[in-house]
Amino acid sequence: MPPRHSIDICPICGCGLCGIRICGMTDKHPHGLIVCDECEAIWLRPDTTSEHQYPDAEDALCPICKKSLWGPQSRWANWDDCSELGWLNAISPQLDTRSDEGSV
Amino acid sequence: MTDTTEDRGNKRRSPASKTTLGGLVLAGVVALYSFARPAINERTGWNLPSLPTGGSVDDRNAHPSLTPAGTGTSKPALATATKNAATSKNAPGVAAGTQTESKSGPLAGRVPLPAKVTTGTAAKRTADSGASQASRDRSSGANTEPRLGESPAKVATQDRQLLYGILKDLGDRRYISPAGLLFTRGSAEGHRLDHLKRHTVDDPSRAGKHGVFDGGMEGALVTLDRAYERAKTGTRTTKELDQGRTVYTVDMGTRVGYIGGRDGKQQGNPMARRVKIVLDENRVITAYPL
Numbered sequence: 001m002p003p004r005h006s007i008d009i010c011p012i013c014g015c016g017l018c019g020i021r022i023c024g025m026t027d028k029h030p031h032g033l034i035v036c037d038e039c040e041a042i043w044l045r046p047d048t049t050s051e052h053q054y055p056d057a058e059d060a061l062c063p064i065c066k067k068s069l070w071g072p073q074s075r076w077a078n079w080d081d082c083s084e085l086g087w088l089n090a091i092s093p094q095l096d097t098r099s100d101e102g103s104v
Numbered sequence: 105m106t107d108t109t110e111d112r113g114n115k116r117r118s119p120a121s122k123t124t125l126g127g128l129v130l131a132g133v134v135a136l137y138s139f140a141r142p143a144i145n146e147r148t149g150w151n152l153p154s155l156p157t158g159g160s161v162d163d164r165n166a167h168p169s170l171t172p173a174g175t176g177t178s179k180p181a182l183a184t185a186t187k188n189a190a191t192s193k194n195a196p197g198v199a200a201g202t203q204t205e206s207k208s209g210p211l212a213g214r215v216p217l218p219a220k221v222t223t224g225t226a227a228k229r230t231a232d233s234g235a236s237q238a239s240r241d242r243s244s245g246a247n248t249e250p251r252l253g254e255s256p257a258k259v260a261t262q263d264r265q266l267l268y269g270i271l272k273d274l275g276d277r278r279y280i281s282p283a284g285l286l287f288t289r290g291s292a293e294g295h296r297l298d299h300l301k302r303h304t305v306d307d308p309s310r311a312g313k314h315g316v317f318d319g320g321m322e323g324a325l326v327t328l329d330r331a332y333e334r335a336k337t338g339t340r341t342t343k344e345l346d347q348g349r350t351v352y353t354v355d356m357g358t359r360v361g362y363i364g365g366r367d368g369k370q371q372g373n374p375m376a377r378r379v380k381i382v383l384d385e386n387r388v389i390t391a392y393p394l
Contacts, residue, residue, distance in 0.1 A: 014380065057389060095312065
């Protein structure tokens with residue numbers, strides 16, 4: 001379940017994918033996050049040189065809506081999600097997952 | 105009847121006595137041997153030696169109610185003779201290492217003996233009996249011996265209770281390793297162990313590198329624990345601190361896995377000998393070879 005679209009390799013852990021995640025879909029207030037799929041570092045903008053933060057290790061919450069980071073209202077963003085977020089230009093195509101099967 | 109050792113060797117032994125050759129000796133029936141010995145001597149012509157246990161047990165008049173060995177032979181008596189034969193050579197033909205089964209006899213029902221016993225030397229039987237008893241005690245949970253540590257049986261039992269043979273269950277889906285790494289719920293997979301499991305198999309479609317531990321989950325956890333021990337002592341380790349997170353990169357000095365993923369595949373899946381560990385205090389966030 002790696003991110004479908006990522007913007008970078010994680011500058012913190014070195015191997016994680018800084019994937020685009022969309023949250024708040026059930027609230028009709030979608031918002032985007034950049035989340036490392038290994039160390040869970042979070043950026044609020046599609047820029048890994050910006051300030052990052054970490055969620056709680058055992059109860060990771062979205063820093064914006066405070067709901068579960070991995071809950072049903074959140075998922076790795078697909079192309080349309082990235083378009084809705086206006087983050088298409090941040091995508092690194094070489095880091096895309098080639099198959100969307102099994103992604104969350 | 106002559107009770108000399110020379111005569112005994114020339115006597116023809118009765119079938120009854122043959123059936124009891126090599127019988128089991130138990131320490132607790134020594135006295136019974138003494139009870140039966142006179143009767144056996146009289147019937148078979150053997151000169152079964154007395155035991156140096158004092159005159160009281162060798163005195164046939166001291167136990168007048170004891171049935172004479174007229175309907176069979178005394179298994180305990182001959183078993184004891186086996187023991188003596190092995191040491192004094194005074195009872196030829198009584199061979200150790202044979203199997204016998206006593207179904208009747210004057211002492212049958214009086215002495216709680218197993219119905220069928222495979223015999224060896226007296227000493228070996230004694231040792232085996234003790235080992236069997238110890239085994240039974242351990243299996244029943246009885247602590248029969250003072251130990252500084254836990255018995256192997258108990259350790260083995262605990263090993264079966266350890267997750268992946270290494271992780272102690274702290275309850276509430278929290279597990280701790282011997283080195284002190286804590287695995288809790290969290291991650292997109294729901295639990296850190298499930299996330300770690302991702303790093304026990306390759307994901308060739310994954311962009312970038314994907315470190316894969318050798319040895320499945322058991323191997324990954326053992327390697328990870330060794331890496332954490334090295335990290336704590338600073339052995340060939342780089343350490344970065346960031347907002348409560350600690351990122352260790354530990355050079356293990358030998359192969360611990362390989363590099364998979366798309367990049368790893370392109371490079372021929374080179375071996376990995378370093379381990380990256382990301383911790384929140386001692387909670388594992390992620391760990392993988394690189």
